[in-house]
Amino acid sequence: MKGICKKRCLVDSETPANNRTNVVIVGGGIGGALLAKHLQNHAHVTLIDPKKYFEIAWASLRSMVDLSSAERSLVNYSEFLPQVKLITSYASHITETEVLTAQGDCVPYDYLVIATGHVYSDPVTRSEGLHKYQEAFDKIKYSSSILIIGGGPSGVELAGEIVSEFPDKKITLVHRGPRLLQFIGPKASQKALEWLISKKVEVLLNQSVDLTSSSEGVYQTSGGETVVADQYFYCTGTPSGSLWLKETILKEKLDTQGKLEVDEHLRVKGHRNIFAVGDITNVPELKQGFLAMRHADLTAKNLRLLLRGGSEEKMGVYKPGGPMAFVSLGKKDAVAEVGGFTMSGCLPGLIKSGDLFVGKTRKTYGLNS
Numbered sequence: 001m002k003g004i005c006k007k008r009c010l011v012d013s014e015t016p017a018n019n020r021t022n023v024v025i026v027g028g029g030i031g032g033a034l035l036a037k038h039l040q041n042h043a044h045v046t047l048i049d050p051k052k053y054f055e056i057a058w059a060s061l062r063s064m065v066d067l068s069s070a071e072r073s074l075v076n077y078s079e080f081l082p083q084v085k086l087i088t089s090y091a092s093h094i095t096e097t098e099v100l101t102a103q104g105d106c107v108p109y110d111y112l113v114i115a116t117g118h119v120y121s122d123p124v125t126r127s128e129g130l131h132k133y134q135e136a137f138d139k140i141k142y143s144s145s146i147l148i149i150g151g152g153p154s155g156v157e158l159a160g161e162i163v164s165e166f167p168d169k170k171i172t173l174v175h176r177g178p179r180l181l182q183f184i185g186p187k188a189s190q191k192a193l194e195w196l197i198s199k200k201v202e203v204l205l206n207q208s209v210d211l212t213s214s215s216e217g218v219y220q221t222s223g224g225e226t227v228v229a230d231q232y233f234y235c236t237g238t239p240s241g242s243l244w245l246k247e248t249i250l251k252e253k254l255d256t257q258g259k260l261e262v263d264e265h266l267r268v269k270g271h272r273n274i275f276a277v278g279d280i281t282n283v284p285e286l287k288q289g290f291l292a293m294r295h296a297d298l299t300a301k302n303l304r305l306l307l308r309g310g311s312e313e314k315m316g317v318y319k320p321g322g323p324m325a326f327v328s329l330g331k332k333d334a335v336a337e338v339g340g341f342t343m344s345g346c347l348p349g350l351i352k353s354g355d356l357f358v359g360k361t362r363k364t365y366g367l368n369s
């Protein structure tokens with residue numbers, strides 16, 4: 001397998017702590033970046049990600065209408081991971097001993113953690129990331145009508161952010177499915193729909209938009225409706241970060257949904273030194289960032305045990321999280337489903353929508369809130 005490496009292998013003399021065990025984390029999102037923080041003083045940690053910065057994913061829609069949110073939710077890795085070796089590239093291959101990157105590095109590991117929940121088409125640097133939000137902000141500010149395609153959490157939250165910040169815009173939300181927010185129950189969908197309608201958002205269900213047959217701000221839906229909009233936003237979900245694993249030794253461990261099969265310790269089944277955290281795992285629970293953080297906490301504890309030479313039998317066990325989801329509706333309201341109960345309005349809004357947990361999340365990553 002070493003023959004695959006076109007560029008160079010990183011050798012011990014290039015690493016700052018060559019007397020320590022190599023832990024390689026692939027993916028610096030919610031789970032991977034927190035794990036790197038927890039482990040940076042316990043092993044020689046390498047983090048591989050195509051971006052040079054961490055982003056609090058659930059603040060991204062707020063960042064499109066409020067640039068101060070982008071300033072707080074995009075953070076250079078170097079700010080909170082000073083001991084971590086950062087490699088800015090996609091990982092492309094895994095052997096029994098190394099990770100290979102798209103730019104040609106091969107990075108040896110003793111322990112490997114896969115945390116590639118999703119692939120973002122984000123820019124590489126933080127300043128490019130901020131520029132992307134400035135562009136989205138301008139697009140919204142200087143248009144009078146906006147089409148949002150997709151009625152999952154991203155589409156609904158974006159509609160909520162825009163009507164709250166720019167109540168004069170005409171917004172149309174087109175969703176392919178029979179109800180909004182299909183990842184949670186029908187009551188929550190209905191509450192979100194009622195809230196959007198109360199803010200004069202036009203919601204078209206059971207329809208899709210074919211962008212190729214649309215022109216000059218006139219869009220045809222599959223239901224035969226015509227939507228006129230100055231701008232559109234495509235909110236149909238972020239691609240899964242599992243595609244690259246199909247070319248690796250882990251390909252047999254991907255289930256039909258493209259999730260990695262893990263055991264109760266979040267170890268990839270059949271591999272004693274490969275773990276997985278976050279949305280990439282097949283843990284039976286909603287795919288949520290706060291759960292990816294719990295995965296990172298447990299994996300850090302287990303890896304610290306193994307790094308100290310502790311027994312595998314003493315590793316902690318992960319218990320899947322119960323159903324809990326909050327979808328913000330602007331800065332004051334939200335709809336939430338907790339343990340089968342649905343709440344909507346300003347009470348769940350008080351919990352999530354004001355700050356979107358950004359201050360709390362920053363603290364968790366060792367940043368001032």
Ligand SMILES: Cc1cc2nc3c(=O)[nH]c(=O)nc-3n(C[C@H](O)[C@H](O)[C@H](O)COP(=O)(O)OP(=O)(O)OC[C@H]3O[C@@H](n4cnc5c(N)ncnc54)[C@H](O)[C@@H]3O)c2cc1C
Binds near residue numbers: 029352
């Ligand atoms: C609109 C919206 C609102 C949300 N609200 C909430 C909320 O209120 N609360 C909550 O808990 N969760 C929320 N979530 C869900 C949450 O964002 C995800 O569950 C969380 O980001 C998953 O974390 P992760 O670490 O598994 O993956 P991600 O955060 O997706 O990170 C994956 C990382 O892997 C990198 N990567 C991908 N492929 C490769 C590769 N081949 N090589 C190297 N790196 C790679 C990516 O660049 C990225 O940095 C929300 C999501 C959305 C879209």
